[in-house]
Amino acid sequence: MSLKSKLLASLLLLLAVLGSGIAFIQQTVVIPKVEAFEIDALREDLERIKYGLDRELTHMRRMATDWAQWDDTYDFVVSRTPEYVESALGGDAMEQLSMDMLLITQDEKLVTYQSTRALSSLREPLVSTLLRGPESRLLNEGGQGLIATPAGVMLVAANPILTTEGEGPSRGTLYFGQLIDADLTKQLRPPQIHAIFLRLDSTPPGPDDIQLLPGSDSVSKTWVPLLNDPDRSLQIELQQGRPFLDSMRAYTYYIMGTIFVLGILGSVVTYVLLKHYLLSPIEQLQHNMQSFSTSHSLADIPTTKSSDEIGQLTRSFREMATRISDNHISMLHRQQQLKEQSLTDPLTRLGNRRYLDSRLQQAEFAKKHPYIATFSTDIDHFKQVNDRYGHDNGDKVLREFAEVLQGCCRDDDCVARVGGEEFTAVCGISSIQDASEIAERIRVRTEQKGFVDGKIDLTCSVGFIVIPGHELDTNMETWSRVMKVADLALYEAKESGRNRWVGWRNPLHAEKTIAALPASAEELRQAVQKEALVAIN
Structure with a gap:
């Protein structure tokens, strides 16, 4: 490598050190702080989803209260008239209410069960879970929560059946249920989240699990307990980007670009000065030595007080390498010829x-x-x-x-x-x-x-x-x-x-x-x- 190349390599190395320093600070200081901020933001997103589920349960509880404290419902528990079912629950009433199930019980016995088509075949297990499960006492007194069903996790809200004035005695309990399906999941998903998954998990609730994946993605998980199954839970998983990291990287790249531009300008100025005072004399000496190698004339080597012999040594070794390479190629060619001759019958040119x-x-x-x-x-x-x-x-x-x-x-x-x-x-x-x-x-x-x-x-x-x-x-x-x-x-x-x-x-x-x-x-x-x-x- 010539001195010019060495000088350019040194300047590039300086720029590389500057860039490495910025990258080191980015990795050891900036990114950990940004990741801590991202983790806090992801926890807030998980809490928003939980809050959305609580808000939906609260809405269902209000609906359960309105229906349970309605005189027609109060009378229906005793009279069991079909007109109530036809007028209040007939047709597409469940779709209009955005509910998947309505259940009315009296003394832990079924009065009526209304559901969408998806839950029509799950009547017996749902009734058994709500009337005789560990969560039945809490719901009978009026409550809300999540339960596991064969069709998935369901939001359930219940209220005692009373008169319109809210007076007793209670004639039973009214339940509303809504499955956590794609529509509800879409309704809960904030705009900045790429994907949200609400699924039944085979593990009990635990601490939040937040993973910042390589690249620009993150996965955060939390778990919500179930009323009827303490060994399982509802898992909430959010998949989204990392906008804070992307912004930080863009800002860092801007800083690195600025430093590189300034470094390049400084390197150019340094190179011009060194070339004028150092490289040009050495290049002239190298040219003289090359001429001497060709003509073998001492006139090509001017008298100089310089003691630098790098150019001559470089040229001498290069010439030596050229001769060795030529000899090596000639030897390989001869070796190939001998090999072919040793494998070939000289008379017929077939193999031997x-x-x-x-x-x-x-x-x-x-x-x-x-x-x-x-x-x-x-x-x-x-x-x-x-x-x-x-x-x-x-x-x-x-x-x-x-x-x-x-x-x-x-x-x-x-x-x-x-x-x-x-x-x-x-x-x-x-x-x-x-x-x-x-x-x-x-x-x-x-x-x-x-x-x-x-x-x-x-x-x-x-x-x-x-x-x-x-x-x-x-x-x-x-x-x-x-x-x-x-x-x-x-x-x-x-x-x-x-x-x-x-x-x-x-x-x-x-x-x-x-x-x-x-x-x-x-x-x-x-x-x-x-x-x-x-x-x-």
Whole structure:
């Protein structure tokens, strides 16, 4: 890094320190104070929701008082006339009252029960809860609260049934009930709150739980006790943003921006002064040293009293690194060439034995095919070609035969020359029939091809074995046994008259092919007799 870069980095570091200081103060001082203020505000929001529930209960209590201290209701408890139900509670009276349930009892016995459709099937459990539950005495005397029902939490208000003047004796109790549903929740939600949830919780009431989430959201919870179930409660959950934090961040960013602008202006002025008095002379010296490195002329280095040698050292090391890099690239290129030569047969340009071994040790080679066919093939009577036509033509025959093999196999198959006129091909196939088709294709194309511009007609013999792909691995001992069987099959083809192919596979009922592979001609005969290996037709 040049001195100019170091100077710029130092100035940027100074700006970073200033920004880090502001961020540190923000995190350790400002944000904790804002969070404390936010927590107080969230508690007030929870209290507002509780107050809203109390206000709704108070409204229901007033309605219960009005209905319970009505002479028609007072008379209905005794007379049980249907006209009262039809006139006062018929039609959509419950919807107009914004209530979900009206219950009138006398001496802890049901007089009438009216409800919306949502609560029509819950008559028995509601009546049992209100008349015989732990909260019944409090409500009978006139009270209000929250109870748990199968349909959810319900606001309940009750009042003794008296005359219009509020005189007794009491003839029973009138109850109003309202489920905490989506409409009531929406009515209770303040504008600044994103979402409010009022749900039955399986835990008793506890202290408020306020969480300031990362980012700009918060979740605050509180619990309201139930009259009929002290082990459960109504949970109030508020989800809302953090406007105070957002405002504080905006203000902090404004301060940081201002400081950065002033810091940048100061850095620019400092940089101009240092460049004039310090950097320019050093840059001139660096230019002179570069010229000297090219021309090797002392005239390019003026006489100076300066003892700063940073520029020269930087340039010297850079030149040294350039030379080392060039040598390294040349070495890698040469290494790649040697590697390719070590894996390639120089005559046919096919892979050699080392290439074959390296391909077979790749785990994915065999696993991606249902079957693997390993072929061993050579040219029939190839020695006579060398004796009759010469080794030059023999080499041409080998090259052309290698092209035939490549044409009979796919690009991702492994084809290699492993001996004089011996070749091995390892091919991924979909079915056992594919192997016999490949072997026949090699035999036919060899027989039909005129080698060395049509001068020489030749045939080949092919031996192969088909192994399920999932049985093969990267163990070369396993592959050696597989190629040994392919060689034995090739020997069998030679013994049977040449210009033909012989292939083996395991029986369809066998669970493991590798374990049945023979290692000699005698073991092969025994494997065939025991039907551990089956000839492919």
